[in-house]
Amino acid sequence: MEADWDLVAAFHAQCSEQNLLRRWGRTRLTPRDLSRLLDHEQCWIGLGADERPLALVCVGPVSREPGVVDLGLQVVDHRHRQGIGTALARQAAHFARGRGGHTLSAFTQASNAPMLRLLDRLGPTSHTRDGPYVEVRVALGALAPQQETATPWP
Structure with a gap:
């Protein structure tokens, strides 16, 4: 956990306040926040x-919705638009599908056009607007085949 925290802190030190607010809803993440996330x-x-850390990606089941997996993704500001986020999102989608997920869900600001484009490139999507936010759901069945290991969520 301590080594994880050091990497996350080094990653966040490279992110702008705007990027942190967009991803976390605040400008500071604590070790306790990370511990809860990793649970x-x-x-x-x-x-x-x-x-040096360039990106953080998280995937996990959405409570009470079997097969729906949440995606959290953030890339350091100076490395946006270089394909890093897309590659990590694809890897996360394959990881989720290999564990029985059928839908990837991401909640982001409706104004976050780069993230919305990234999600739309992953596969068929549906968008549900909630005020200034949008939930995007990606159907994982349309993913191009990749070697996957069918291991259920811990």
Whole structure:
């Protein structure tokens, strides 16, 4: 956990307040927040060639909706629009499908056009507007085949 926190803190140090607010709804994440997140979701940190953290992706089941998996994704500001988020979102989608997920769900600001485009590229989507936010659901059955291991959620 301590090593995870150090990586997450180093990652967040590279993110703007706007990016942090967009992803977390606040500008600071605490070790307790990370611990709670890791209790419910699988998370990975994407590292660059220099071993600096570039992205954080989390996937986990949506409570009371079997087969619906939540996606959380954030990429450091200076590496946006380089395909990192798309690659990690695809990997997360395959991970979720390999564990019995049929739908990937992401909740984001309706004004977050890059995230909405990314999600629409993953497969057939449905969008449900909720004020300034939108929930996007991606049907995982349309994903291109990839080697998957059918391991259920822990």
